[in-house]
Each structure stands twice: as C-alpha cells, then as structure tokens.
Amino acid sequence: SQQGEEDPQALSIQEGENATMNCSYKTSINNLQWYRQNSGRGLVHLILIRSNEREKHSGRLRVTLDTSKKSSSLLITASRAADTASYFCATDPIQGAQKLVFGQGTRLTINP
Amino acid sequence: GAGVSQSPSNKVTEKGKDVELRCDPISGHTALYWYRQSLGQGLEFLIYFQGNSAPDKSGLPSDRFSAERTGGSVSTLTIQRTQQEDSAVYLCASSFLAGELFFGEGSRLTVL
Numbered sequence: 001s002q003q004g005e006e007d008p009q010a011l012s013i014q015e016g017e018n019a020t021m022n023c024s025y026k027t028s029i030n031n032l033q034w035y036r037q038n039s040g041r042g043l044v045h046l047i048l049i050r051s052n053e054r055e056k057h058s059g060r061l062r063v064t065l066d067t068s069k070k071s072s073s074l075l076i077t078a079s080r081a082a083d084t085a086s087y088f089c090a091t092d093p094i095q096g097a098q099k100l101v102f103g104q105g106t107r108l109t110i111n112p
Numbered sequence: 113g114a115g116v117s118q119s120p121s122n123k124v125t126e127k128g129k130d131v132e133l134r135c136d137p138i139s140g141h142t143a144l145y146w147y148r149q150s151l152g153q154g155l156e157f158l159i160y161f162q163g164n165s166a167p168d169k170s171g172l173p174s175d176r177f178s179a180e181r182t183g184g185s186v187s188t189l190t191i192q193r194t195q196q197e198d199s200a201v202y203l204c205a206s207s208f209l210a211g212e213l214f215f216g217e218g219s220r221l222t223v224l
Contacts, residue, residue, distance in 0.1 A: 033212060042116075042203065042215035043155075088154065090213075099145065099168060100213060104154035 005103045006089055012109040019076040021106040023089030024069075030092040032065055033100065034074050037086045046074075046087075079110045114138070118204050118216035125194055126224050133189045133219045137206030144187050145213065146179055147203045155203065161187065194223045 007022045023032070031050045035043040049056045049065045049072065056063045062075040076083055086107050090100040117136040125131050137144050146158040157171035161181045172178070176194075181187040191198055201220050205213040 035213075035215075041201070042217045043205075043213070045212040045214070048212055099157060099160040101157065102147070102155035 006087070006106040008106060009104065010107040010109070012111060013079060015079060015081055015110050015112050017079055019079050019083070019108055019110075021074045021087050021108070023072045023074070023103060025072075025089075025091045025101075026070065027091075028094045029067075030094055032063075032072050032092070033090045034061075034063060034072075035088045035090060035102075037088065037105070043088065076108075081110050081112050084108060084110045116204055116206055116214050116216035118202075118219050120219055121217060122220045122222075124222045124224065127196060128193055130190065130192045131194055131221060133191075133202050133204075133221070135187045135189070135204030135206075135216060137185065137187070137204070138214055139185075141206035141208050141214070142184075143207045143209065144181055145205045145207075146187070146189050147205070148200045149203060149218075150200045158189070158202075191221075194221075196223050199223045 005024050013019055029051055031048055033048045034046040036046055037043045047056060047058050047061055047063050049063050051067055054065060060077045065072045086105045088102050088105045090102045092100055116138055119134045123131055142163045144161040147155040148158055149155050159172055159179045160168040176192045179189045199222050201218040203215055203218045205215045207213045
C-alpha cells in the first residue's frame with residue numbers, strides 16, 4: 001500500500017484559522033518532505049524534515065515528525081485564501097532505491 | 113531555463129497511437145523522476161534515473177511504457193499503443209542527489 005498517506009483527504013476552513021494535515025508512513029525513512037500543488041500541475045517543495053529532527057518551521061508552516069509513530073503533521077497558521085491547494089507528503093525510504101514516495105494528498109480549501 | 117521544462121504541455125491522441133513526452137531537467141541535477149497523476153489522485157511513481165546508475169523502472173505499469181535519459185540530461189517518456197486509461201498528467205522532477213524535487217508543469221495526456 002501507499003508509503004505516505006495523508007489525513008484528512010479534504011479539509012475546509014475559514015480564512016485566519018489554522019489548518020493541520022497529517023501523514024503516516026510504513027517504513028523507516030531518511031527524510032520526509034511536504035509539497036503543495038495548485039490546479040493539478042507542478043508541485044512545489046515546502047519543507048524537508050530529516051529523520052533525526054522532530055520539528056521544523058518555515059514562515060507560517062510548522063512540521064513535526066514522530067519516527068516512533070511513523071507520522072508527520074503540517075500546520076499552516078493564520079490561513080489565507082491563497083493557501084487553497086493540495087498538499088502532499090513524500091517519504092525517502094531508507095530501504096531500496098532513493099526515490100520519493102508520495103501520498104494521495106489533502107485537498108485544503110480556505111473560505112474567505 | 114532555470115526550472116524543469118516539460119513538453120508538450122497538452123497532448124490529445126487517438127487510442128493506439130504512440131506518444132513521446134519530453135523533460136528537460138535543471139542543469140546539474142543528477143536525479144530525474146517521472147510520475148503520473150490521474151485526476152484528483154496522488155502521484156504514481158513511474159521511473160527514476162540517478163547519474164549513470166541503472167534506472168529504477170519498478171513503477172512502469174506495462175511494457176508499453178519506456179523512458180530514457182540521454183547524456184544524463186534530457187529524458188523522454190514513450191508510451192506505445194496508448195490506451196484510454198493512460199490519460200493523466202505526467203510529471204517530471206529533478207533533484208540534486210536525494211534533496212528536494214523540482215517539478216515541471218506536467219504534460220496532460222488525453223487518449224480518445
């Protein structure tokens with residue numbers, strides 16, 4: 001089954017609220033990355049967290065990683081309408097070839 | 113160019129025809145990936161090139177799909193005898209070693 005799985009599949013909140021998305025994975029990883037996709041085209045890298053890190057911040061983004069639970073969360077604070085997009089987590093597994101495995105994504109809608 | 117370039121951006125073809133999709137990665141990036149994304153779905157890994165190593169073809173869905181990377185740079189994904197289920201957005205990404213991926217805008221393939 002899919003290495004990275006995001007939860008929820010869809011999230012709709014009001015502008016200004018915080019949005020939290022979760023990602024679970026199955027095998028040990030070197031790092032975990034979050035990407036954003038607008039309009040079903042190219043993805044844009046948001047943040048990378050290594051397996052020995054527990055939390056990382058970038059602007060309004062906060063990512064946590066719990067390797068014991070094989071899970072990560074992406075928090076977007078003070079959401080804006082422009083944050084409306086799909087968000088994907090991607091894991092770099094230790095075993096096997098170095099290729100990123102993507103989850104199914106969370107569709108985030110920010111209502112003005 | 114500064115980013116990953118893919119062509120064509122849109123391709124409409126008839127069932128049974130062959131198609132070629134091109135990806136021009138960022139100069140100096142050693143790794144190149146092809147993913148496929150069906151409407152509203154996650155990214156499905158197809159193939160991965162890393163330097164001069166043998167490509168990881170484990171994601172190619174059938175022997176109608178093939179890809180090559182010439183001179184460690186430009187890559188071409190070829191789909192022979194296209195079927196309607198091949199309709200999707202084909203995304204190419206490149207990276208330096210195992211770092212963040214830089215995606216192109218994708219090639220949207222429609223098989224009639």
